[in-house]
Amino acid sequence: MIVPWLTLVIAIPLFGAVVALPLRGVHNRRVGLVTSGLTLALAIAAVVLSRFYDLSEQVLWLRSVGAWYALNIDGLSGSLLLVITALVVAVLLIRSGLEPTATATATATERINVRPEIFTVLVLCTEACISAALLAADLVLFCIAFEMALLPCYALVGCWGGAKRTLAAARFLAFTLTSGFLLLAGVIGMLTAASATGRPSTLLSALGTVAIPEGMGRLLFVLFFLAFAIKGPLVPFHSWLPLLAREAHPLVTTVIVAVVDVLGGYGMIRFAVGLFPAAAAWAAPAVLVLALISIWYAGIAAAGSRHLLQFGVYTSISHTGFIMFGIFALTPETLTGAAMYLSAHAVSVAALLLVGTVIWVTTGTAHIGEFAGLGRRLPVLAGLFLISGLATLALPGFLNFAAELQVLVGAWEHHRVLTLLAIGGTLLGAVYVTLAYQRLFTGQPSPDAPPLKDASLLQRGAIGVLLAATLLFGCAPELLREYVAEADLGTAAIAAADAADAGGK
Amino acid sequence: MGMNMLLLESGFTRWAGASWLVIALPLLVAAVLLSAGALSDSWGHWLGVAGIAVPFCYSILLFCLMLSAPEPFTSTLYTWLSLGTVKVGVSLLVDQLSILFLLLVTGVGMLVAVYTVGYLAHDAGRRRCFGYINLFIAAMLLLVLADNYGLLFLGWEGVGLASYLLIGFWQERNAAALAAKKAFLMNRVADLGLLTAIAVLFTQAGTLRFSAVPAALQEAGGPWAGIVGVALLLAACGKSAQVPLQSWLLDAMEGPTPVSALIHAATMVTAGVYLMLRSVPVYELAPTVRVVVVLIGVLTLFLGAWIAMTERNLKRVLAGSTMSQVGYLMLAAGLGPVGAVFAVFHLLTHGVFKADLFLTAGAITEAVGFNELRKLGGLLKLLPWTFAAFTCGYLAIIGVPFLSGFYSKEHIIAAAWADSPLLGVCALLGVGLTACYMTRLLLLLFAGKPRWQDTYDTDSTSDKHDTDDTADTEDTNTAADVEIRRTPASMAFPLVVLSLLALVGGLALNGWLQSWLAPVFSVTAPATNWLHFDWLSYTAIGVMLVGVLVAVVWYRKVTPAWFEEPVPAIASPGLYADIIMERGIVAPSVRLTSGVTWLEQRGLDSDAADADGTDGLWLGLNGVSALVLRLQNGSVRTYALLCSIGVVVVLALMLFWVWM
DSSP states (O other), X not given: OOOOHHHHHHHHHHHHHHHHTTOOHHHHHHHHHHHHHHHHHHHHHHHHHHTTSOOOEEEEEETTTTEEEEEOOOHHHHHHHHHHXXXXXXXXXXXXXXXXXXXXXXXXXXXXXXXXXXXHHHHHHHHHHHHHHHHBOBHHHHHHHHHHTHHHHHHHHHHSBSTTHHHHHHHHHHHHHHHHHHHHHHHHHHHHHHHTTSSOOOBHHHHTTOOOOHHHHHHHHHHHHHHHHHHTTOGGXXXXXXXXHHHBOHHHHHIIIIIITHHHHHHIIIIIIHHOHHHHHHHHHHHHHHHHXXXXXXXXXXXXXXXHHHHHHHHHHHHHHHHHHHHHTOSHHHHHHHHXXXXXXXXXXXXXXXXXXXXXXXXXXXXXXSSOOHHHHOHHHHHHHHHHHHHHTTOBXXXXXXXXXXXXXXXXXXXXXXXXXXXXXXXXXXXXXHHHHHHHHOSOOOTTOOOOOOOOHHHHHHHHHHHHHHHHHHHSHHHHHHHHHTSOOSHHHHHHHHHHHHHHO | XXXXXXXHHHHHHHHHTTTHHHHHHHHHHHHHHHHHGGGGTTTHHHHHHHHHHHHHHHHHHHHHHHHHSOOOEEEEEEEEEEETTEEEEEEEEEOHHHHHHHHHHHHHHHHHHHHHHHHTTTOTTHHHHHHHHHHHHHHHHHHHHBSBHHHHHHHHHHHHHHHHHHHTTTTTSHHHHHHHHHHHHHHHHHHHHXXXXXXXXXXXXXOOBTTTHHHHHHHHOTTHHHXXXXXXXXXXXHXXXXXXXXXXXXXXXXXXXXXXXXXXXXXXXXXXXXXXXHTHHHHHHOHHHHHHHHHHHHHHHHHHHHHHHHOOBHHHHHHHHHHHHHHHHHHHHTTOHHHHHHHHHHHHHHHHHHHHHHHHHHHHHHHHSOOBTTTOOOHHHHOHHHHHHHHHHHHHHHTOTTSHHHHHHHHHHHHHHHHOHHHHHHHHHHHHHHHHHHHHXXXXXXXXXXXXXXXXXXXXTOOTTOOOOSSOOGGGGOOTTOOOOOXXXXXXXXXXXXXXXXXXXXXXXXXXXXXXXXXXXXXXXXOOOSSOOOHHHHHHHHHHHHHHHHHHHHHSSOOHHHHHSOOOGGGOTTTTHXXXXXXXXXXXXXXXXXXXXXXXXXXHHOOSTTOOOSOHHHHHHHHHHHHHHHHOOSOHHHHHHHHHHHHHHHHHHHHHHHHO
């Protein structure tokens, strides 16, 4: 039985997108839900099967540069694949629940009624691109998927949202194009280096053995690093995201932050560190400082944020700091921790942003007031917000904590002062979550406030399942850790580079 | 006989192996109550009581089995997480120490739960409250059953969360919401200590298990035992409301009174002491840090007493008293193994009599509708039974001979004296202070005539700490016609049980506890003969009497006018703690936050059109794009030129790097 499972994971959403394109209304939504559900099921099947069989696929595609259509799945890409396919289902579920309440007036959250069928198509296309990027076992293929994801995302941002969505889309495009350009430059550099070996191949397995001179390696590393740092995003490269959060439709923000930005951390582990371990070690001190700045700066910005979705994305940037901190502490524990953090963070921030979406649509405003008293009016959403927030701040019991613990404990051995600063950064999570909760939900609602409709069963279910998953894995994180740690996280290469470094001296 | 023993022993291991159920059951109940919503409003509270009663019965059974076969038993369920070579297991340890905590937590927990059924009978959120209480019980049991610091941290944060939820139970009141946030944040600050300790233990000791850590730290040598000690102490200070992280406990009184009794008096605030007790061998390796533990204990002992002396709200007085008594526990825990045994002793008796006092306070609030001392008074005739219950707790806490507080405190004083006479004097002074502030409270509550009938402008004196404990705050200030409500049976029963325990608990535990805990701390602590006191005991009784006398002289006649007097600055209850925190930490953080927010918001709307220039990267990109646009002039020759220049540059760069 030869079934190209991994190709199917990519092809099914594309197929669904084509089917959904001419359909309208409820049929369109159903096709979207069925397709995303099927993709999730396929992803689960692929992950389970990959434990027993080799699912990798390889077809030579461009002989001259040695580019392959090569797919593979391991602990790192498998766990993230599960996360993003599940999140797409959640996003489409929430979206189908939003439909009846919206009217024709064009506020940011309701514009999605204009040509809503395209939304399904674009989200499915995005899903296919990101899955392809995660599964790609070939650098050129990854690069193509990475660039391709830009198109549906740009359309998503530009089509729906507030008055300044075109500005947001332009800025998103500028930053992401820059990121893509840097990646392309890096890939071309890598091709040049690989062609010097005589038998060029851009397979990751082959690239790992290519000997690259130190200076060249560092240059290429910087290109890859910048590309993924913008995608992440890390702090000085983040300014496209808060604007997008304010102007784009909240569901679009959710897709971009929780599904697309996963590639930032993933690329950092697999390519920036995986291909250039020595250069990564060389740059590590600077990157760790940058990560710390991200943790603190974005954390403080989240505490001061008065916009629901901006609050969500700032927490995301702050946690990207933790993820990068884990990656560039360059120990097996921290790399595993960072890989787990990627999954945990994507799920918890998606839950937070989805709760924010529902609140925004229900109340008609994303403003975070002061003692706004929403807890009385929306008790279930208040509870879901708090649980998502607790997951975000890495309360023990949630998967985020297990990941954070690995990062901090693993980093302690080599970077004591920096790790203490990062440990201090964990406090920020508590600050911004409790602050936001207090501002939004506590206090007495004004007596003339109209009654609001609390989260529907569908919305409760979609968000509840995400949170239950982080709780379940938080109580037994060893399950995930064993799976992720089986992947080649570059630790062997780092160790080899360390040894070479030590030998050189 | 031998056969019988064998049966008992295997019975113990079999039952102890099921100890995870006492965590799982309340957790499940909490999940049901919190997710079922209004569906469970009619029966949820009884399910909530059952969620604690079953673990209590289990604890008693386990305790009885253990009496005949006192062997510690560890059940490892699965590996929670592997950190390198260190495996953090979900392993539960049932030993002589944890079984006592199991009994205390579930016992007091069950009584408080029964009490809450009546106390919140008219509150729409009663079911939710029981959900939170069950969550708390589960987390607290995980905390005391964990056999390593990693798992303990899970329970540690769980009780912090439950405390946050319960303090903010009436979150419509701004004060409650702020108090909850403050408690959570101050505890998170403290948790940084535990996180650091775990990181250090992982790297330096290579284990997180209580039983293995001391030896591993000794082997590691260096300053590591001291660093771990300091980090753990920071964590304990937050959870147990010790100086300098004490101020959240006063504000925590915004929560429902039964919750204050359970969490903020009997169990959760002693979790920090529990951490110290489990870490006694670590502190043996770092004598200097041990001294710091003792000092913090003494400092809090006095500060708490000061707060209790000056507060003008019933619950906040009791909170100050809790701080002070936990200061005793901290002091004892810092004295080494012998002191640790007595810390457990006082922890148990304090848990009982302070719960009794808090529940009495709740009964008073329930009966009259408010709890400011300014308006209370003269309750002796109106609430004679409540008075009786309060008196039991009162006599126990001030240390009247033969009652529970006497034995437990006596031992701490003796141990402190043996360590250093100066410490002994401090501990003795604490006895006098305790007697003084408790007598003051007793007089203000029960002596004289009720003050609520006196008419005066209430608004001018209602300070911002108003802690009215009823949901309908507005009604309480029109106090001219206070109607005394009957205490329901569900509230009376726990009071009776706790009062009796407060009377006889010390006598029952004295002597037995010392030998029971001997294996845990590898030391046999001395027991006082219940009848023949030594000179130190007599001194303590004398100091206590002086304290009572001073309070009687001061507060014999209290008029409402007395409460009108402005509080002199030096007598402000928190001793500036809130002001220091506000000016020193909160205000600068707020400024920093608004600075960052300003920077970010400016960056948002800047585009090429209005280049006000904060977002450099975005502007840079715009500049580049303008440049690129200028180059696109449609001339093929220009493109070709640019293309070749580009290729040359790239090639040159690559050659340069390769060659280098």
